[in-house]
Amino acid sequence: MCSLANVDPIDVARNITGLNPETTLVVVVSKTFTTAETMLNARTLREWISSTLGPSAVAKHMVAVSTNLTLVEKFGIDPNNAFAFWDWVGGRYSVCSAVGVLPLSLQYGFSVIEKFLKGASSIDQHMHSEPFERNIPVLLGLLSIWNVSFLGYPARPWRSLHHTFNRHVSMESNGKGVSIDGVPLPFEAGEIDFGEPGTNGQHSFYQLIHQGRIIPCDFIGVIKSQQPVYLRGEVVSNHDELMSNFFAQPDALANGKTPEELQKENVAPHLVPHKTFSGNRPSLSLLLPSLNAYNIGQPILQNVSRKYCTLNAFSLLAIYEHRIAVEGFIWGINSFDQWGVELGKSLATQVRKQLNASRTKGEQVEGFNFSTTTLLTRYLQV
């Protein structure tokens, strides 16, 4: 399965390289069926199919997941091959609807994805009925509120595989400046989420989180790897090597290293300030038994104060969806709108019109500020 979201034509080319339209099924996923980038990509793939197999092949090689069946049909997709979902499902909360279930089922089979849905459902139950002191999304949400609004730390990096999901769902939901009633917030809300899987971040942004800005971190690790590689002669298995870092990094952030410790290690005096770590940097760790569709169950939640709490099976994605809702409730914001993405989209419409007018009728660039006019003029000259 290949997935395509970015409208950059290079991404389209990369995705279709080596594919044969005759043996390819394209799933167009768009709630509204109007999103400019998604629909241009869809039209590009429609052209790719019909130029090789003829226009009648489109209905057989393209299916849709959407709430807008009228536009699906107008596009040329057979509405019988459209997978609907409820219009109240927001894009970023749609992984458990046909939006996620269809592509994931095509990749892994529905029996696997059913387990994923059951895992997510178990978290809904957990969120609904577990007392607050044992309620994982509530605890995570409260920690975020503490870090962001009380301690003033705006960002949170992830050491996990699903940081792009968290980045979307968290930043689009809670990146708000007014309350649900439209009153400007007297505090900062939302957080900057970014991350890298495994140890990648250690070789890039971890320098900043250890000795630069204070950034609360989430570490997500698993006990049993799907790849139990243990090379002869190595001190530990490859997974233990990965996990050694998982256990070490939160301690380094929490405890740091003092000048006294460095002096005892005979570190040259001029290097002591550079090798000192302040410590007292917050992080939390989630330890999962293994990665499978249902699980990603029975984690141990650990925070830097070394209190543990366990719970039965859950789905990580559902935990983070609920955590975002908890934060939104406490901050008093609407986590389910995203007006902030609109302005850029409407300005892009103006630019698109200008590019068309300039390229087809030679019209001068006008109506933009000096900087944009200069850039657009230069862009059109080349």
Ligand SMILES: O=P(O)(O)OC[C@H]1O[C@H](O)[C@H](O)[C@@H](O)[C@@H]1O
């Ligand atoms: O599913 P669509 O209607 O194409 O919307 C696609 C995207 O549109 C907007 O950017 C929303 O903010 C996203 O959350 C959504 O995923």
